[in-house]
Amino acid sequence: MKLHQLQALVGAVEHGSIRAAARELHLTQAALTKSLRQLEEEAGVALLVRKSRGVGLTEAGLRLHARALLVMRQLALAQDELQQAQGDEAGTVRVALTPYLMLTVLGEAFLWFRKRYPRIELRLIEGLVARVLPGLRDGTVDFAIVADSGDVTPQEFQCTRLHKDQQKLVVRAGHPVLRQPTAAKLAALEWVMPGPFSQGLDDGLLAMFAQAGVSPPQQITRCDAMAAMALIRQTDAMSVMPAPLLAQPEGHGLVELSLRSMRPPDIELVLLSPPEVPLTPAAAYLARCLTDAIAARGKA
Known part of the structure; x- marks a missing residue:
């Protein structure tokens, strides 16, 4: 050929x-x-x-x-790498990020990256694991930083574990369930969850309900992250989201619901890239900017 x-x-x-x-x-x-x-x-x-x-x-x-x-x-990456190694600012970096990184560390990492590569073209894709894996496989995504959902096999991708974050049960401010929350009442609510449309609750959340002694919710709406936050803010639905999101402007009007018998599982961020394929200098630097920003936030 x-x-x-x-x-x-x-x-x-x-x-x-x-x-x-x-x-x-x-x-x-x-x-x-x-x-x-x-x-x-x-x-x-x-x-x-x-x-x-x-x-x-x-x-x-x-x-x-x-x-x-x-x-x-x-071939395009090889050309980019040779030009970047000679000091030319040529090429494109394509990176996929889990939605809450877009709202927390991306801005800081972007500023660091632009100081070194002011003219490299960036393509930023928001997505969860199931959405970004095809791009990693076909080469249209250089690397991804996503929450580990258990869908990634070590043999298929190079995987670097970065950081764990707590997740919180979240409802709108003034939600009726806040007055006297119970596991049964939470299970009776509609849950809005970012993620694949064909997927129910993940194993960690199912285990949370099992430990609380109640059946998991029957009504689950799957949607994109921003739609989920809007629905929680405007309705009596509830969700689970990474704790750092509550401190962002997009989390305004959302509050944590604490219940001793129900603790959502932590999420772990992982950096994924195709095996045996080196990142271009620009892509590698962006990955470093993002991982440094994640580490700095974890220490704050």
Whole structure:
């Protein structure tokens, strides 16, 4: 397989048609078609499905396309690394962060990073583990700092454990349950939780209810972090969130609900990156800025 053939495949999929891809890659349509035909001959299977409006991928094409994306990203990273090593401020850093880091340490780390790399392009992605793992696998995310959910295997990613934070039971200020909270009353409320839409409560929260001797809540709404905070603030729903969020402006109107029989599990922050793939100097420096900011907040 040749590099230009993989570029042709990625281009055809990205732009939706051979004609559009040829235009973007500054090739003739005939030259791009020839590259794709040679790639299919090399692979020994059909990769593309020609449609009246553009092209699609066969099952084999989907698999090769995922690998081709990774190859393209690694080549771009190699070019960035060589230029950055020579002092040029070139390239892009893509990082995924768990939502509460966006609201706590990101600003400080961003200022440190910009003092050294004022012109590097940054792409910051908010997401929990299940959302960022595909990007780490296909190379579209350089590294991620997320809360460990148990979904990460040490063999798949390089994993550095950073810091643990307490989680708190949270309701709106003035919530009726604050007058006389019990485990049963909390279980009867609707819970709003950031995270994968298909997932219920995690094992730690299920264990919390079991230890309190009550069944877990039946009504659980899954949404993004900012939506969860808005719903808690504006309704009688409740949630669990990292303690540092309550001190942020976004936590205004939210209060901790303390109940001796119910203590949410701590969360542990981990830094994840693809194994055996070094970060570019700019990405490595941003990772250092973030980890230093997390460590400083942990000591405060």
